[in-house]
Amino acid sequence: MDTYVILRRSGWQSPAELEVAAGRSAKVGDEEMSDDIRWIRSYVLEEDGGSVGTVCIYQGSSPEAIEEHARRAELPADEIIKVADTVIVRPDPEAAPA
Numbered sequence: 657m658d659t660y661v662i663l664r665r666s667g668w669q670s671p672a673e674l675e676v677a678a679g680r681s682a683k684v685g686d687e688e689m690s691d692d693i694r695w696i697r698s699y700v701l702e703e704d705g706g707s708v709g710t711v712c713i714y715q716g717s718s719p720e721a722i723e724e725h726a727r728r729a730e731l732p733a734d735e736i737i738k739v740a741d742t743v744i745v746r747p748d749p750e751a752a753p754a
């Protein structure tokens with residue numbers, strides 16, 4: 657599987673709405689598409705007007721599998737970008753509350 661970054665801009669009006677969407681995403685990925693998709697992590701973005709977006713890191717069998725997962729989970733997928741390499745300078749910081 658390749659690694660992908662998925663940009664989801666202003667996809668939700670509140671963190672609570674995002675939490676519901678995350679549940680759908682996990683369910684679809686784990687139960688319906690586990691051979692094609694692995695959700696690694698997401699960074700929540702504070703967008704204009706109080707909405708939230710995300711930058712999501714996934715492993716997937718193809719960009720089409722990423723798109724199919726987004727469709728099934730009713731998620732936006734504004735951009736899907738294949739990761740060429742990873743450079744780790746420091747580990748991810750401790751998670752802050754959303």
